[in-house]
Amino acid sequence: MKSSKLDMPNCEDCQNKGGVFSCLSKQDKAILGEDKGNNFYKKGQVIFYEGNHPHGLYCIFNGKVKISKLGDEGKEQIVRISGNADTLGYRSLLCNEPYKATATAIEDSYICYLSKKKFFELLESNNTLCLNTIQLLARELRQSEQQLVDITQKSVRERIAEVLMQLKGKFGTKPDGITLDIRLTRREIGDMAGVTTETTIRTLSDLNKEEIIHINGKDIQILKPDQLHRIANIED
């Protein structure tokens, strides 16, 4: 499954807008890329499992990955969906503890791999990277805490609307400007909102009937983003 050295993606080409490494200089990025690996993951393939010990850092060159936790009765909760230039598993790596969530490719993805050693070397030598990492963590913590409040206090309808808005914000739309540039199963949308598949279907169906969104199989078009935003009851 490993790609050849020839088509190895280049760190300098990586579009890591808000990622940890966005602060690095071209030179540092070159150093970063020296001994990295790159793997291809087919849709549905698992990158790492909850409980595994991390030995390095994953960085998505191209593709989409869901990070999920398994509850007691086999129910899945999607913690977040990562896309281009996002890093995976750095939280566990930093804490030096086993992964607390499972990462699964939700589309065919090329994912780079950086050794633990290299990452920590960089972190210890580069104070800016360190402060950047702090900011990234702090922002994710904020998001996670907000999500906690949302999920306890919002209705299913609000949560589903919020998930749709989040997806639009993170992955944007296809060239038509309204179709979400990510295709999830109803189950996955439900697993993001903490809702059963059936209720998710019914809720999406309602929004469809109200012509706030338009459903075409796995393609979802956001027809009235303002209204959806209002339904989602987003404060920030």
Place this chain on the structure above:
Amino acid sequence: MKSSKLDMPNCEDCQNKGGVFSCLSKQDKAILGEDKGNNFYKKGQVIFYEGNHPHGLYCIFNGKVKISKLGDEGKEQIVRISGNADTLGYRSLLCNEPYKATATAIEDSYICYLSKKKFFELLESNNTLCLNTIQLLARELRQSEQQLVDITQKSVRERIAEVLMQLKGKFGTKPDGITLDIRLTRREIGDMAGVTTETTIRTLSDLNKEEIIHINGKDIQILKPDQLHRIANIED
């Protein structure tokens, strides 16, 4: 409300076991303490509000503080309860954004205040503190994500049991070894678990009848911790 310079608590006496500053040397702690303030907060008094801009870092010398977010309909979600030597508001400070939660003293507390400038000076000069902060954030993120899964997938009974176990873990018991060393209202316990006050009361009452806990007003005794642990369905 400010205490006099005379009884100003000493950073070196502060029992910050797992706090950010636990890695600092005695000398660094002395530097830390040079220009800090110390305030007394009466039970119920607010330390900072959601939306305020942080100008420094709070550190609890003695007392207990709840960190909570207000939902749309005025419903409160307690994100965490902080105790001796815990820092408050460092996440917002690090992100340089307004507080996303409100901090309220739940018992009379002495809380130190460290200027933003001083904190960032330390952070930039002391790489160990930096790495320590990363670890602290990473651990809190893990906890927050776990809480998210819990709250979506666990029943009220499981969540209430978990809250009780968490309180025991964090604040311990009185000398008798069974009475929780923290007194919360039923509403606050419910706000931690994401449950209404009435349901909280009924659930606690059930556990009381089953003699797993013993309720005496605001004092809660954990009679059968093993059984409570089993009910809570805790994995970690």
Place this chain on the structure above:
DNA sequence: CGCTTAATTGAACATACTCAAAATTTGTGG
């Protein structure tokens, strides 16, 4: 000691879940 806040109990109700069965889509091998 009176007044405000918190705790408790009951009954009605609603939201979202469960289970089951059918229709549709998707993926795969020939």
Place this chain on the structure above:
DNA sequence: CCACAAATTTTGAGTATGTTCAATTAAGCG
């Protein structure tokens, strides 16, 4: 490219868990 199997989506009906609202009792506080 088609056919078949597997997975996903959809719909319906019944149900449970936890909420809401209202009323009462108890506790804390100045």
